[in-house]
Amino acid sequence: MDFVSVRFVIFMSFAILAFHLCSKKYRAKLIMPLLNAFFILTFVKHPTELWPFALFLVTGFWCIKLMERFPTKKNAALTIGAILTLFIYVKKYAFFSIVPFMRGVYLTIGLSYILFRILHILIDIYGGAIKERFSALTFFNYTCMFLTFIAGPIQRFQEYQAVERNLGEKVPLKREDIRKDLSRIVNGYFKVTLLSPVFLFIFNEFFTRIDSARYEATSFILCVVYTGACFVYTLHLYCNVSGYMDIVVSLGRFLGLQLPENFNKPFLSKSFLEFWSRWHITLSNWFKFYVFNPIVKALIQRRNKAGLIPYYGVIAFFVVFFLVGVWHGSSPAFLIFGLFLGFGMSINKLYEVLLRRRLGKKAYARVCESRWHRALGSGLTYSYFSMGATCIWMDFDKLMWLFRKIGIFGLLGVFLLGGLLAASVIALFSVLICWRDAGYERLYFLGRNLYFRQGYLSLKAFILLLFLVSKSHSVPEFIYKAF
């Protein structure tokens, strides 16, 4: 079921009604599992398409049950290995093409996110952080909750438990809260159905030129066109995924579900290191908790020497982003994506360490807070990430062709040009926001006027509706659904 569909609106209205009409004890035990099951069923045309998905869930559940009874190191390795192998098999990873994969069409949507949930439960049971016994119902609700099923956010079980206990409580009944949540939902749909397609349209223009440049364009023109494509695609990606998250988090509040945020103004990050605490936050946190910290900890315990710590970070960043890349897709292009991101993180960390050593703590902090460093940091971060995201829209062969054609200096040029472009746009955007806020202060009476605010919201909703009913307007697929 697509989030931008009449079916979903009807489904969601029914869900909210059911949550509020039923007594609390039935919400988690009856309403939620029924809604989850129904939501999942809408993705398949025939029940047979479900069995690999069901097999994955059942295996995950039994692995958890085994760990609950015997939480030994051997069992932890065995269950984690089993669930990862099954995941690779069901997702048909290209690196393992010698293995005879399952044929035919079957459901794989949501599996990547379910994998994270199951892995974290197994690790936490082994570490003693989860002591509760899982019932099949709790497991199903946690791993397959319909709002977070397609693409997260990845909520840890410890936080989810508190949510399930209060299911249906803390619903925004105050007029101000309802207005805020409705406004965010409209904004979310605005991003997904209007802004994202506009950026996609512009991106397609660039992409067509890159494709035709295979035969005629010079490397310089290709670099410029590639910079434009990277720049616009990231805007499309951001509107698509953050818009979806706006919808999910706000709809969750109408059911009394407190879901974690996944984006926090990522393009205002001053460095690539900071970027990952603002982009896909729940995924970053998952990797920090269960991969980055344990690797660095193990290395420090092996040899604790201050001078080596940054290099431990470099090793851990490479491992984490290699896994992030592999998780994003099963083709070799995503391997490059992961290593490219790992390289960026490592270079950023080493730059930070060297600059701090050379300038000293205070001067380093002053440089980092200077306007030019912040602007350039944001711009280059945006540019680097945009180049990394190429693997989402370009296949491996084309990627190799592009690298050969523009070379290492071309790539550097794209990075710098994109960085300057992004820094200028971010600076301009910041000025506009300041003006907007100053304007709001002057027109404060308007901001407080309920009729004005409701009118503004209705206008946005009306424009949205006009676009949605227009037959010529098509909404792009939700990008994270494919991961």
Add this chain to the structure above:
Amino acid sequence: MDRAENDIKKRLNRVFRETFGDEKLEVFETMTAVDIDAWDSLMHVVLVVAIEKEFGITLNAAEVGKLENVGMMLTTIKKHTRK
């Protein structure tokens, strides 16, 4: 604050001073990475290893990730040392 709690806080303060190389550092319950420049994701793990060594405890992955401020560190250390 009882004597045991006071002792834990003093020892934790010493760990912080040694880890961040700042002899004047004084920890407080709401202190987070924002209050110490050098407290980044890497130094966080260095700090955790130093805490584990000082108090003779082992923290699991979820605890390491969740130690966002000094208050949480004190609570976690107390929980482990009570066992």
